[in-house]
Amino acid sequence: MILVIIRTLILFTLVVIALRLMGQRQIGQLQPYELVVIILLADLAVLPMADTGVPLISGILPIFLLLLFQVAISYTGLKSQWARGIICGTPAVLIENGKIIEEELRRNRYNLNELNEQLRAKNVPNIADVEFAILETSGDLSVIPKSQKRPLNPEDLKIPTKYEGLPITLIIDGKLQQKNLINSNIDKQWLQTELKKFGIDSFKEVLFASIDTEGKLYYQAKST
Known part of the structure; x- marks a missing residue:
């Protein structure tokens, strides 16, 4: 039983790593050859996972080779427009x-x-x-x-607009996002002071907080 669990964890981790290396596209955005690779990866992982009589290397090696094959095809398509047309087709x-x-x-x-x-x-x-x-x-x-x-936009009406950027997440489920604080040049003390204005004494009381595109603080406290 322990052996099955270990083999399952190893193969699961390997497949997840392989999919991460393939990119972060959704299923509907995959090219046909990428979908084939994903299906084969799943099948190759299932065999040694379900049957302990199959050597683990019999699943790991083909998965590794398929990943190399997919990366090679992607790189070829990236460098050659002709190859990209053959591999992925054309619009x-x-x-x-x-x-x-x-x-x-x-x-x-x-x-x-x-x-x-x-x-x-x-x-x-x-x-x-x-x-x-x-x-x-x-x-x-x-x-x-x-x-x-087409719908009208500010440029059609010659209306000037300002740059908005993206909202910056500061707190998620009571946890302060230190990296975002540093990148946005927001002081931790300032955030604490602003939250205290709304009766919040601790970051742990906050479900979500962010700075919106207009530089305003948005927050939602956890339900009690």
Whole structure:
């Protein structure tokens, strides 16, 4: 029993490391060869995990080789546009200037129901309003509406805006995020003083606290 647990932990750790080295993309963003690698990794890990009669190295070695293979393919695609086209394919324009490109639909085996569904998901229900709809190599559909159908933004109205940046998390579940404090040049004493204004005497009483994009402190105390 102990042997099974140890083998399981070793193989689980190895697969997690392999997936981390492959990158942080979601399943829907994986290229076909990456999805194949993930499926094979899972199968290779299961065999020695379930059967103690199979040598552990029989699972570790193929996993390591698959990881090297995936990294080599990714590096090749990174350096060569031609290789990237062969490995990952190329984007396909399914709609151009409000007109469906039937040849591309047939070539990519993409039916009209799927096309309409994806357009609705992008808040563009009318095909006539689409300048370009591009099927990316990940399988996602990028939709570019016609210029007269795009939502207004401050630049269109010539309204000046200021830089916002990102909110900075300061406390999570009562724990102070020291690295974020240092990076944002926020003093710990200042944070304590601000929280005391709201009747909070300890960071442990805070569920979440952050500095928003306008430089204002947001907090939420833990429920009692």
